[in-house]
Amino acid sequence: MNxxxxxxxxRDCLQELxxxxxxxxxxKLARYLQTFVHLQVPYIELIDSTVLPERFAETYAEEGxxxxxxxxxxxxxxxxxxxxxxxxxxxxxxxxxxxxEPDDVSEVEQLTDISSILTTTFLNGLAEQxxxxxxxxxxxxxxSMETPLEQHLQQLSFNWDLALKVDISxxxxxxxxxxxxxxxxxxxxxxxxxKVLDQIxxxx
Amino acid sequence: MSIPVLxxxxxxxxxxxxxxxxxxxxDVEVQFATNGRxxxxxxxxxxxxxxxxxxxxxxxxxxxxxxxxxxxxxxDFIIVVSADIQxxxxxxxxxxxxxxxxxxxxxxxxxxxxxxxYGLL
Numbered sequence: 489m490n491x492x493x494x495x496x497x498x499r500d501c502l503q504e505l506x507x508x509x510x511x512x513x514x515x516k517l518a519r520y521l522q523t524f525v526h527l528q529v530p531y532i533e534l535i536d537s538t539v540l541p542e543r544f545a546e547t548y549a550e551e552g553x554x555x556x557x558x559x560x561x562x563x564x565x566x567x568x569x570x571x572x573x574x575x576x577x578x579x580x581x582x583x584x585x586x587x588x589e590p591d592d593v594s595e596v597e598q599l600t601d602i603s604s605i606l607t608t609t610f611l612n613g614l615a616e617q618x619x620x621x622x623x624x625x626x627x628x629x630x631x632s633m634e635t636p637l638e639q640h641l642q643q644l645s646f647n648w649d650l651a652l653k654v655d656i657s658x659x660x661x662x663x664x665x666x667x668x669x670x671x672x673x674x675x676x677x678x679x680x681x682x683k684v685l686d687q688i689x690x691x692x
Numbered sequence: 693m694s695i696p697v698l699x700x701x702x703x704x705x706x707x708x709x710x711x712x713x714x715x716x717x718x719d720v721e722v723q724f725a726t727n728g729r730x731x732x733x734x735x736x737x738x739x740x741x742x743x744x745x746x747x748x749x750x751x752x753x754x755x756x757x758x759x760x761x762x763x764x765x766x767x768d769f770i771i772v773v774s775a776d777i778q779x780x781x782x783x784x785x786x787x788x789x790x791x792x793x794x795x796x797x798x799x800x801x802x803x804x805x806x807x808x809x810y811g812l813l
Contacts, residue, residue, distance in 0.1 A: 497704070504703040507748065508796045511775030518778040527748055527776055529702075617797065692708040 509613035541638035728752030
């Protein structure tokens with residue numbers, strides 16, 4: 489399984505598809521919040537399953553995180569898990585951003601609300617470009633205070649040794665709010681995505 | 693005489709998509725730039741009729757190119773081709789003198805409409 493590598497063309501193609509999907513998701517969020525979302529170029533890497541918990545621990549070591557995890561399943565063997573990761577102070581600030589009264593709606597619901605805007609817009613945008621239809625599992629909210637991220641990663645509904653990790657950062661400047669989106673796509677599905685990328689590359 | 697056209701995008705796929713979407717009857721001579729810095733180098737060196745410009749790019753981004761062009765008047769017709777389609781971004785590039793804004797992924801129909809609208813075709 490560890491023999492998978494992306495060619496430069498495949499990486500460029502995937503990056504462009506992700507840029508477009510990310511643009512749609514941030515536009516949706518920007519219109520919803522009536523603010524501006526600052527976009528960065530997404531970072532794509534192939535990552536070994538054993539390295540990921542460690543990598544997460546490094547990135548989010550300083551404080552607790554809340555994570556909204558949602559599986560997606562499409563045609564042509566395309567599937568994966570989308571993780572939206574919020575540092576604790578960002579998670580606590582969502583009520584204000586969404587204009588909810590304090591104690592009106594639980595933090596879990598707030599996280600689910602904002603995540604569904606980002607995740608479904610992003611993934612539908614990606615699916616549309618590769619001529620696919622996606623179905624989603626129900627989102628799960630995981631707090632690192634209660635469940636270590638490592639444990640959650642091990643419990644994901646698919647087994648994977650190697651995953652395509654795509655890091656996308658959404659920064660809402662007006663509210664000093666950030667969240668990271670990580671897409672995990674397991675080994676077999678990476679090969680299926682490579683086929684789709686090659687088809688797109690053949691068209692141009 | 694062919695119109696010199698510059699396509700600026702950091703993605704090879706996106707550059708090809710724009711080139712392929714140009715209407716076949718439009719007589720152009722196409723060249724490419726892979727970021728804003730390269731685009732400005734070309735624009736300062738030679739006359740370009742139409743610039744197709746991405747926004748999110750390394751080195752100098754699309755907004756940087758628009759700002760430089762605003763000050764230096766290098767090219768008259770700039771069409772932004774962007775994945776970042778937020779209302780605030782659209783009004784910002786329009787204030788900086790971009791003629792039109794096309795949402796990615798680009799296609800011939802959209803592009804032809806814009807070119808006709810501004811009498812470029």
